[in-house]
Amino acid sequence: MSSDFEGYEQDFAVLTAEITSKISRVPRLPPDEKKQMVANVEKQLEEAKELLEQMDLEVREIPPQSRGMYSNRMRSYKQEMGKLETDFKRSRIAYSDEVRNELLGDDGNSSENQLIKLREERAHLLDNTERLERSSRRLEAGYQIAVETEQIGQEMLENLSHDREKIQRARERLRETDANLGKSSRILTGMLRRELQFLTACRKETS
Numbered sequence: 001m002s003s004d005f006e007g008y009e010q011d012f013a014v015l016t017a018e019i020t021s022k023i024s025r026v027p028r029l030p031p032d033e034k035k036q037m038v039a040n041v042e043k044q045l046e047e048a049k050e051l052l053e054q055m056d057l058e059v060r061e062i063p064p065q066s067r068g069m070y071s072n073r074m075r076s077y078k079q080e081m082g083k084l085e086t087d088f089k090r091s092r093i094a095y096s097d098e099v100r101n102e103l104l105g106d107d108g109n110s111s112e113n114q115l116i117k118l119r120e121e122r123a124h125l126l127d128n129t130e131r132l133e134r135s136s137r138r139l140e141a142g143y144q145i146a147v148e149t150e151q152i153g154q155e156m157l158e159n160l161s162h163d164r165e166k167i168q169r170a171r172e173r174l175r176e177t178d179a180n181l182g183k184s185s186r187i188l189t190g191m192l193r194r195e196l197q198f199l200t201a202c203r204k205e206t207s
Contacts, residue, residue, distance in 0.1 A: 004058050005055055005058040005059065005062075005070060008051050008054050008055045008058065009055070009073070009077075011051055012048060012051045012052070012055070012077060015044060015047060015048050015051065016048060016080060016081075016084060018044060019041055019044050019045060019048065019084055019088075020084065020087075020131070022037055022040065022041050022044075023041060023084070023087050023088050023091050024091075025037065026038060026041070026091040026092075027091060027120040027123055028120070038092060041088055042088075045084065045085065045088065048081060048084070049081065052074075052077060052078060052081060055074060055077070056074060058070075059071060059074055068148060069144075069145055069148045069149070072141060072144050072145070072148070073141055073145070076137055076138065076140075076141040079137060080134055080137065083130050083133070083134060086130075087126070087130055090123050090126060091123060
């Protein structure tokens with residue numbers, strides 16, 4: 001089950017990296033390439049959503065005692081998906097403004113061109129900021145996974161310690177049983193020896 005989830009994770013990581021790269025390139029592409037890139041990103045966003053749905057289904061099948069770690073990772077991936085969609089909307093806004101200016105013409109629209117450049121620069125800065133935030137969230141998720149893994153390891157060590165104590169108690173009971181059996185054997189041997197001595201004495205008297 002976890003192997004399927006991890007496989008989806010790898011696909012999601014590769015896909016979101018491609019989407020992030022394409023979104024950052026949209027404002028700087030020629031009009032024809034921009035249109036094609038926007039359509040491509042829309043398709044990949046849908047694929048990423050489908051991967052998240054598959055991962056969510058896999059998490060629901062994981063036993064409750066092991067589900068917490070995967071649920072935290074899912075929350076991080078969903079947040080990342082939301083940020084990608086926000087970045088894409090901003091990129092499309094910049095793209096729409098540029099298309100509008102191309103349709104209206106550039107005569108007397110130098111201020112509009114400057115505004116577009118400012119928006120592109122702002123989108124680029126926002127993109128870098130979002131990347132830093134995603135990296136921070138991934139580090140935080142990794143730290144959380146490490147903490148949970150450490151907790152699971154601690155629980156396993158405690159269980160092993162309890163099992164060792166049970167084994168030691170069982171060994172002590174076995175030694176006590178062996179001792180009692182040895183004592184009983186010695187008593188029975190003494191009783192048999194006295195009985196044999198008694199029978200021997202009786203035979204001598206009758207003879």
